[in-house]
Amino acid sequence: MTVLITGGAGYIGSHCGVAFLEAGYDIVVIDNLSNSSDVSLQRIEAITGQKVPCEIADIRDQSKLEEILVKHKCSAVVHFAGLKAVGESTKMPLAYYENNVVGTHRLLSAMANTGVKQMIFSSSATVYGEPQFLPLTEDHPTSAVNPYGRTKLMIEEMLGDVAASDPAWRFGILRYFNPVGAHLSGQIGENPLGVPNNLMPFITQVADGRREQLSVFGNDYDTRDGTGIRDYIHVTDLVEGHLRAHEVLASGSAPSNCFAVNLGTGNGYSVLEMVRAFERASNKEIRYAFAPRRDGDVAECYANTELAEKVLDWKADRDLDAMCRDTWNWVCKNPRGYETSAD
Numbered sequence: 216m217t218v219l220i221t222g223g224a225g226y227i228g229s230h231c232g233v234a235f236l237e238a239g240y241d242i243v244v245i246d247n248l249s250n251s252s253d254v255s256l257q258r259i260e261a262i263t264g265q266k267v268p269c270e271i272a273d274i275r276d277q278s279k280l281e282e283i284l285v286k287h288k289c290s291a292v293v294h295f296a297g298l299k300a301v302g303e304s305t306k307m308p309l310a311y312y313e314n315n316v317v318g319t320h321r322l323l324s325a326m327a328n329t330g331v332k333q334m335i336f337s338s339s340a341t342v343y344g345e346p347q348f349l350p351l352t353e354d355h356p357t358s359a360v361n362p363y364g365r366t367k368l369m370i371e372e373m374l375g376d377v378a379a380s381d382p383a384w385r386f387g388i389l390r391y392f393n394p395v396g397a398h399l400s401g402q403i404g405e406n407p408l409g410v411p412n413n414l415m416p417f418i419t420q421v422a423d424g425r426r427e428q429l430s431v432f433g434n435d436y437d438t439r440d441g442t443g444i445r446d447y448i449h450v451t452d453l454v455e456g457h458l459r460a461h462e463v464l465a466s467g468s469a470p471s472n473c474f475a476v477n478l479g480t481g482n483g484y485s486v487l488e489m490v491r492a493f494e495r496a497s498n499k500e501i502r503y504a505f506a507p508r509r510d511g512d513v514a515e516c517y518a519n520t521e522l523a524e525k526v527l528d529w530k531a532d533r534d535l536d537a538m539c540r541d542t543w544n545w546v547c548k549n550p551r552g553y554e555t556s557a558d
């Protein structure tokens with residue numbers, strides 16, 4: 216059974232490739248390398264000892280997608296490819312709608328034309344907007360406050376419509392909370408280009424001396440220490456959730472032919488708690504200064520994980536220290552990401 220992984224050279228996709236190969240599946244990757252390096256594919260091969268067929272192509276190229284699905288006899292898709300930076304999405308909304316929404320439309324059309332009817336989709340907790348209650352359950356109202364979030368919501372709705380049109384379709388929508396960490400080997404990890412937007416990559420760049428200090432966006436939230444609280448989840452736990460979702464969809468044991476579940480730990484940590492955890496893991500001081508709140512940020516966001524436990528029989532089990540330790544191991548082994556490995 217071959218699984219097509221779109222965006223398989225990227226951060227989460229590369230970890231997913233390892234998990235699927237290790238579980239005995241054949242995979243094929245499609246990635247246009249717009250936010251990744253093909254070195255990650257070599258690393259997947261090094262970790263698993265298996266070849267990773269990869270097509271350097273764009274998911275907007277429907278005929279290429281059809282060719283790949285047929286050539287590799289794919290039976291399912293795990294769909295990561297897309298643009299993901301919230302701030303950039305407000306400056307380049309058309310690029311986001313085209314890559315994410317049009318790209319997914321082409322992918323679904325290619326799947327329809329080749330008879331491949333199973334997909335796992337990378338959604339995000341951003342679809343919940345400003346939390347009306349916590350922890351967030353999957354039936355919390357959805358809303359989006361930026362173009363990136365709107366692309367995720369539009370795609371979720373598109374999948375719902377396609378599923379309703381024909382019961383043969385099977386979709387698993389996975390709403391990620393805050394993925395962090397890296398593979399235990401330190402061979403693959405997050406490789407942000409330019410100034411990181413997210414907390415964990417920024418902290419790592421302060422730890423390794425690339426940046427002076429962290430700006431902590433807001434210390435006047437109504438939280439235990441005034442800084443923002445998020446549900447950080449180890450990327451290895453996250454991709455194990457994908458494996459379970461794939462198995463549930465393939466075995467026909469899903470609760471419906473289009474279900475959405477949260478992938479989080481259910482625990483919230485503040486920015487200052489993250490700083491301290493990273494200091495423990497790296498034995499480095501993380502300098503920081505308080506700065507104004509970042510536009511669009513919510514005070515607190517963490518998952519109710521009961522539905523994932525029930526539907527997927529899955530629970531994240533790596534703790535915050537493991538998330539920080541594995542991130543630091545990856546950074547120490549690859550001081551400049553994939554371009555300059557320390558090996």
Ligand code: NAD
Binds near residue numbers: 250251294296297
């Ligand atoms: P990433 O940028 O590392 O990976 C995405 C991959 O898709 C990259 O390798 C990129 O080159 C590729 N890609 C982008 N547009 C493409 C296109 N048109 N055709 C082919 N390839 C294309 O990002 P990631 O962190 O691994 O995220 C994967 C998915 O998970 C994304 O859809 C993202 O929106 C979603 N997600 C990520 C997070 C997070 O914090 N990392 C949180 C929630 C949801």
Ligand code: UDP
Binds near residue numbers: 393417431444512
């Ligand atoms: N954050 C911060 N400084 C940074 C980046 C992020 O203080 O340089 C805070 C941010 O305000 C939020 C938390 O860290 O409270 C997580 O932010 P991230 O961008 O990683 O995730 P998201 O906000 O998308 O959940």
